Amino acid sequence: xxxxxxxxxxxxxxxxxxxxxxxxxxxxxxxxxxxxxxxxxxxxxxxxxxxxxxxxxxxxxxxxxxxxxxxxxxxxxxxxxxxxxxxxxxxxxxxxxxxxxxxxxxxxxxxxxxx
Numbered sequence: 001x002x003x004x005x006x007x008x009x010x011x012x013x014x015x016x017x018x019x020x021x022x023x024x025x026x027x028x029x030x031x032x033x034x035x036x037x038x039x040x041x042x043x044x045x046x047x048x049x050x051x052x053x054x055x056x057x058x059x060x061x062x063x064x065x066x067x068x069x070x071x072x073x074x075x076x077x078x079x080x081x082x083x084x085x086x087x088x089x090x091x092x093x094x095x096x097x098x099x100x101x102x103x104x105x106x107x108x109x110x111x112x113x114x115x
Contacts, residue, residue: 005072006079008052013037021055021068028057028064064109 008014017031030040046066049055053072058065 003048003051005052005054005075006080008049008054009073009076010046013042014049017042017045017049017066018054018068018070022070023063023068025058025067031066054077 010019013035015103018036020026020034027052028043028046029039031046032039035042046055046100049066050057055066056069058067
């Protein structure tokens, strides 16, 4: 099954794992100890992150260490950036419209109250 980085970051547990490994590499047991889910569940998350290229597992003696490879997150960053620009343009247009409405409102003569 082909997995992508968006699938990997869709799960909060995987995002936490990425955050932990971004600080420093950890062995599989150390990662599993940080969560209140089963070791097989964490192994599944690790497998998905590995398939997406967000982590790499390196054998050191008898231990297997997980290390973050965050270059793939650039794909997410580029995708988000296009929508950020879109919404910034919309908000700028709204601000301009509201300023224009405020100017028009301030130019109107004051209305007299009826008795």
